[in-house]
Amino acid sequence: xxxxxxxxxxxxxxxxxVRYAIRxxxxxxxxxxxxxxxxxxxNVGDPLNFDFQTPPHLIEAVYRAxxxxxxxxxxxxxxxxxxxxxRGEAGRKGITTVQDVFVTAGVSExxxxxxxxxxNPGEDVLTPCPDYPLYSAxxxxxxxxxxxxxxxxxxxxxxxxxxxxxxxxxRTRGIVLINPNNxxxxxxxxxxxxxxxxxxxxxxxxVFSDEIYDKLILEDTxxxxxxAIAPDxxxxxxxxxxxxxxxxxxxxxxxxxxGEAAAVKAYTEGVHRLLRARLCANHPEQYAIRPAxxxxxxxxxxxxxxxxxxRDLTQKWCEATPRVSCVAPRGAFYAYxxxxxxxxxxxxxxxxxxxxHVMVVHGSGFGQKPGTxxxxxxxxxxxxxxxxxxxxxxxxxxxxxxx
Ligand SMILES: Cc1ncc(COP(=O)(O)O)c(C=O)c1O
Numbered sequence: 001x002x003x004x005x006x007x008x009x010x011x012x013x014x015x016x017x018v019r020y021a022i023r024x025x026x027x028x029x030x031x032x033x034x035x036x037x038x039x040x041x042x043n044v045g046d047p048l049n050f051d052f053q054t055p056p057h058l059i060e061a062v063y064r065a066x067x068x069x070x071x072x073x074x075x076x077x078x079x080x081x082x083x084x085x086x087r088g089e090a091g092r093k094g095i096t097t098v099q100d101v102f103v104t105a106g107v108s109e110x111x112x113x114x115x116x117x118x119x120n121p122g123e124d125v126l127t128p129c130p131d132y133p134l135y136s137a138x139x140x141x142x143x144x145x146x147x148x149x150x151x152x153x154x155x156x157x158x159x160x161x162x163x164x165x166x167x168x169x170x171r172t173r174g175i176v177l178i179n180p181n182n183x184x185x186x187x188x189x190x191x192x193x194x195x196x197x198x199x200x201x202x203x204x205x206x207v208f209s210d211e212i213y214d215k216l217i218l219e220d221t222x223x224x225x226x227x228a229i230a231p232d233x234x235x236x237x238x239x240x241x242x243x244x245x246x247x248x249x250x251x252x253x254x255x256x257x258x259g260e261a262a263a264v265k266a267y268t269e270g271v272h273r274l275l276r277a278r279l280c281a282n283h284p285e286q287y288a289i290r291p292a293x294x295x296x297x298x299x300x301x302x303x304x305x306x307x308x309x310x311r312d313l314t315q316k317w318c319e320a321t322p323r324v325s326c327v328a329p330r331g332a333f334y335a336y337x338x339x340x341x342x343x344x345x346x347x348x349x350x351x352x353x354x355x356x357h358v359m360v361v362h363g364s365g366f367g368q369k370p371g372t373x374x375x376x377x378x379x380x381x382x383x384x385x386x387x388x389x390x391x392x393x394x395x396x397x398x399x400x401x402x403x
Contacts (some may be wrong), residue, residue, distance in 0.1 A: 043360055165199070
């Protein structure tokens with residue numbers, strides 16, 4: 001007999017702290033769209049929402065793979081030609097102690113897999129604050145206490161070493177670096193990477209270096225891979241196709257394990273257990289990895305040209321706007337301005353959507369030092385769209401808070 005009272009199926013309490021502000025704002029935007037307005041989306045880091053196109057030879061490679069029958073399960077670590085190409089890429093990044101390479105469903109799966117393989121209950125992993133929210137979401141899912149270290153806005157958003165030292169516990173197992181950084185657009189200096197390496201050596205940590213934006217550098221200085229300057233330190237370098245090769249919907253990422261063979265052996269075996277348990281990453285899309293990494297890179301010239309121009313426009317606007325200041329982004333396509341306002345940045349962002357139909361993400365969605373307020377801009381839209389959006393934000397600030 002069906003009971004008259006429905007029993008609620010509750011979600012696990014571990015999930016209470018899982019937040020994904022970037023997508024959570026969608027309900028406010030939906031309200032505005034229902035009222036018949038168009039929202040200017042400066043909130044989601046998907047280049048294909050704007051004037052960027054997937055290089056055609058990559059689409060051709062996937063199409064060919066499908067036609068050639070590569071539609072069954074792939075080997076769990078990835079198809080051999082993709083793994084070979086990623087090893088080649090590791091070499092070009094200067095990583096000399098590669099012990100293993102595996103392909104995943106986006107860097108999102110690399111993050112999940114690498115954290116899940118590492119931590120036992122009661123242990124922790126140092127993550128940056130602000131951070132890309134997937135890291136804290138996965139740790140919450142695993143029931144792990146969050147242990148965030150500050151990025152220092154006064155030092156171009158470099159990791160704050162003194163804070164890392166303060167936050168280290170005997171049960172800290174690893175540290176996450178996001179370089180180039182989301183949400184700040186910062187790049188770690190060589191000196192900083194060397195200091196983090198020293199700290200990892202001293203405290204027996206594995207380093208997870210998320211380098212998904214490593215080809216989207218907006219300066220003339222080249223990107224420096226953590227594993228290249230610390231070949232002896234256990235490290236997994238995260239890379240992928242979503243951003244550099246303009247295919248976020250294909251869900252292709254990878255991990256490059258480096259360090260001394262004996263030190264990373266047991267950990268790598270653990271990773272492979274999980275790789276087998278989830279069968280494989282998307283199969284036909286893996287056949288685009290070699291053409292991407294070894295084929296023409298022409299699209300990157302155009303992408304970087306557009307991003308530099310949009311970064312410059314964004315930076316000029318930040319400098320000219322009262323109550324706003326910003327450390328100039330040097331990589332990726334994010335700016336993370338500070339705002340001086342008498343209310344929370346979450347209210348700021350929600351009201352901005354309602355009143356000016358411009359969507360950015362509040363700093364509190366990424367974590368920030370208490371007492372500070374920020375918002376993250378995705379500067380992927382063209383100059384005309386950005387100019388219109390920035391005029392709306394400036395007007396909103398003036399009307400709501402005065403000069
Ligand atoms: C720093 C960072 N890491 C990982 C990801 C996830 O990327 P993927 O599309 O490869 O899952 C993103 C996506 O925005 C990101 O910004």
